[in-house]
Amino acid sequence: MKRDHRQTTLSTSDGVDDLQDINWTFEGTDTQYLTHGLHNYPxxxxxxxxxxxxxxxxxxxxxxxxxxxYDPFSGSGTTAVEGRLHGLNAEGNDINPFAVMLSKAKAIPLERGSLSEARDALINGLSQDLRDVREEYDQLGEVDWLEMPEVRDGWFPEPQIHELTAIRDRIDSVEDAFGEAYARFFRIVLSHTTRKVSYQRNGEYKRYRLSEEDRVEHNPDVEPIFTKKLKQNMKKMQDYSNRVDHDLDTTIHYSDSRTAVEDVGENQADIVITSPPYGDHQTTVAYGQFSQDPALLTGKVTYDEMKDVDKTGLGGRYDVLEPVSNLEEYSPTLKTTLDTLREKDGRSDDALDFFRDYYAVMEQVAKITKTDQPVAWVVANRTMSRVNIPTHLITRELCESLEYEFDVNLPREIPTKTLPWENAPENVEGTKGNLMANENIVILRAP
Ligand SMILES: C[S@@+](CC[C@H](N)C(=O)[O-])C[C@H]1O[C@@H](n2cnc3c(N)ncnc32)[C@H](O)[C@@H]1O
Structure with a gap:
């Protein structure tokens, strides 16, 4: 049975003088409470x-x-949501436009009355609209107002894709009448529906398609999927909205955290809590692929914006910065790790690219954060070319070279399999299921 998170966590940190007395694994707790459960994210x-x-x-x-x-890797906005629940303003960066949309949808509370009115405007007449779309499709065999071949071809059953776009058009009208925040909330529901309706295999973070036989069988009913999720999300938003201060700010920048000072400014953040990507988005967690169809179909994000997300991520060989040549001097653990990779002819260049980019973000965070305030990096120790990369030690050493002061390292196990361990290319006998099963929360004080 899932425990109530409020009881668990408030009593967990209440009266605790030492962070090491807390069990950070949080096994069995509900991770979908309030708006955290609006939509999946890798x-x-x-x-x-x-x-x-x-x-x-x-x-x-x-x-x-x-x-x-502040969170330089906002993702689905977990830090921003918790920030507001604790009475804090929140700011973040992400290079995935879908992540930016989701973070805002989750963290910015909506007014109960307007939300219900906007929902009614969206839903009244929806069934008829969808019937019309299906009829038009039955008569013509196609619906010519659908543009977006990148999304459509081979990835969606018809006429369902036309129904999805009809819902999107209604959301666009809601935006005209009620504003962007309300429309965004519905776009997230539509995104969830899009994933369920498409031929994308469930439970995958990459763009994998159902087999041909399964595609023939796949004939989902769009409207009930949408309305069921809408009802669930409305309840989550109302509960969240009742609890939080609506006057606080949430700002999520759609931009690269390697240059985040430009967006956020110096000496702004009182605390930073973040989980960086693992590097190498194409082989580990493909944020862009995960988000592509939902992002495009829900509107507001273009194909050009989505197609490079996995390349622009940390370590993605998309050079925003000059290489830092002496990174290995700053971190002896990084040097040993790279030497081991070189000896094995492993992917030392990829690892170095990743840490170079990660270091750039550490530099930005050092500037953004007020002196002596806590910065928590939640990092997984992954394996590359069969070599374990002790990211927590490297994080500590690189930050210390920037004059952060180390506070504490809190190890935790990842209780559920949320990452594609078995699919990762480096996964080999002996490391199976263990590729990213441990995390560390590395806490330092900003310089
Ligand atoms: C591990 S996820 C963060 C998950 C987040 N903590 C949450 O709970 O949803 C890492 C995020 O970093 C983003 N990212 C990768 N490289 C980035 C960069 N250079 N600048 C900003 N965001 C980046 C990815 O798009 C992804 O959303």
């Missing part, structure tokens, strides 16, 4: 982590209500 951070850290630092008087929490 490698989502367990919300109990920011919840517990924020509660702890508030108790310790290190942060207070009205302060700013």
């Amino acid at each position: 490698a989502r951070m367990v919300p109990e982590i920011p919840d517990t850290l924020l509660g702890y630092y508030k108790n310790q008087g290190v942060i207070e209500e009205g302060d700013l929490v």
